[in-house]
Amino acid sequence: MADRRRLAEGLDTDELLDRKAAEAFVFNKPLPAVPSPAPVPVVPGVRLPLTTRLRADLGLALKRASLEREMAGTFPYQVQEILDAVLEPWLREHGYLE
Structure with a gap:
């Protein structure tokens, strides 16, 4: 059996x-306390991936609106742009966005 040694001896x-x-x-x-890193500022225009589930009727209507607007050349037509246009005023109105 190997000789046992004190834990502090391992520091040598x-x-x-x-x-x-x-x-x-x-x-x-x-x-000693390590200072936490500074928060990374949010850069406008950078997209954050977000996954969510919509009601079927809302999802179908959103996709239809996106396709019809794209065919007509109307902006915004991408789903993420439509969601940006809808969510931003709601978030501002309720105080979640400055």
């Missing part, structure tokens, strides 16, 4: 990636 090896984290673990000390 040169293989440690983060000595301070290892010492904090062995001696039960809290790690």
Whole structure:
């Protein structure tokens, strides 16, 4: 059977990636607080993928409107552009968008 050694003796090896984290673990000390990264600002025009489910009648009507508007050359005709046009005023009215 191998000889047992104290946990603190493992700190003497040169293989440690983060000595301070290892010492904090062995001696039960809290790690110093790491400042959280600054929030990434939202850039207008960048699209965020979003998945949702619509009622069947709304989905069919939205797709029909999109196709008919595309054939007529009317803007907006893409589904995401139509949703942008509809959601933005609602979000502003209810105070969710500045």
